[in-house]
Amino acid sequence: RTCTHTLLFAQLITPDGTNHGLHGFLVPIRNPDTLETYPGLIVGDMGEKIGVNGIDNGFIMFNQYRIPRENLLNRTADVTEEGVYESSFSDPSKILGAALENLSAGRIGIMQESCHSIASAVAIAIRYAATRTQFGERDNEISLIEYELHQWRLFGYVAAAVVFRMYIENFSRVYLSIVEKSNAGMKVDNLSEAVSEIHAMVSCSKPLLTWTVLSAAQQCREACGGHGYLKSANLGDIRSNHEATVTYEGDNNVLSQQTGNWLLRQFHAARSGGAVDSPLNTVTFLMDWQRWLGAKFRCTKTDELKSREFITTTYRWLICYLLKQTHEKYESEIAKGLTKFEARAKSQVYKWRDLTKTYAEYLAIIFFLESLDKKEKSLQPVLTKLFSLYGLWSLDQHLVELYQGGYSQGESLARLLREAVLELCSELKGEVVGVVDALAPTDFVLNSVLGKSDGNLYQNIQKAFFSHPGAFERAPWWRDVVSLPRSKI
16 A cells, blocks of 8 residues: 555567566656556455455556666666667576575575474474373373373474574574675675575575474464464464465465575586586585495384484485486487476476475584584584484484485385384473473463463463453343243233
């Protein structure tokens, strides 16, 4: 309702009729003095949404609306006065990627917001689980947190909340350092390559975090039973307000394809004997991709699986395997005569999409480990357990690929991995409340009757019930459904 300009991505078509693909344009839509819409535009509010209604999203329609040539955002490409298109990139996909890199800051903000959302959700569910008693031996009811099933349902998300928080804090520092140096005119080695790598990292990490947090919010709601469905539990609002993040600033399934493009370029370079452009060193291991693919599962004890060496090595194997599979699938579709666009579309399911998710999980792990080594010694034991739980909890979702690719044979990998996950849940049981207390915002911000830090769950629920307006009143229409005695007069 108050927007005067919009950043619009639209097809750029030059006078010769050539379509150069999506480019960014700065488009004025309202007079800043009167807020009146300019002629040729229809602008309006799109109405109420599922959540996030504090933001008034709108629609816009164009009818022969002209903007100056100078309004093209021309860092990566431009059009001369004569209508000639110029770009420093020869590959159209790189032009689009470079233009979309401008959105990285907003996506990092979404990831930071997601860290706050998952911290709130797990704080509510874990505090509830620690104080809510149910079932047990005869008259001795026990708290929900004592049940292994409840631990398994929630502790993986607690580990994800900690890993994500430390990952994004570390990554944000790296990102801002590069941006600040670049804006200050300082020399940044391999700036173009670093920006491309950051774009790839953001394009898969935003989907990983937002999808994981959405799943966490739902699992935390269910883990609180009927109480979790209360408006005053705040889990419903956390979920509804977070849900939009999987779509805005880039739909997750579409956005992650940008990461796949970058990864396959690096894999192609490694296969060809060239250099891998990875200034942040996230995929420099691809230079030895054949050696990594030769790795085999040889662990015999659960403690071996809990190590950082096993988790990072297994992820590198997975990335190399999925890159090889995705590359071969893409090339086979090209060989059938499909266009690059068609071949890419046919390579998404079980290939491209799984690859980018795995890479995002690997990023969270390596950036977390970098931060872990700098933390106080007293915190490292519990953080190490949380790292191991997150790594194994995530690898549990890749067992199909680990077996399919020949990383392991027989039942030992799946059995030992899942035993290790349950052992870590048991080890963390006595520490998990302290972990979520460290993550949680204040009670005022958390705004949950189930998650108050005082631990007085039952008293807080009763107070909420008793103070609800009209809680003890009869329905205003009660006379319509009750047969009143007839007057004897």
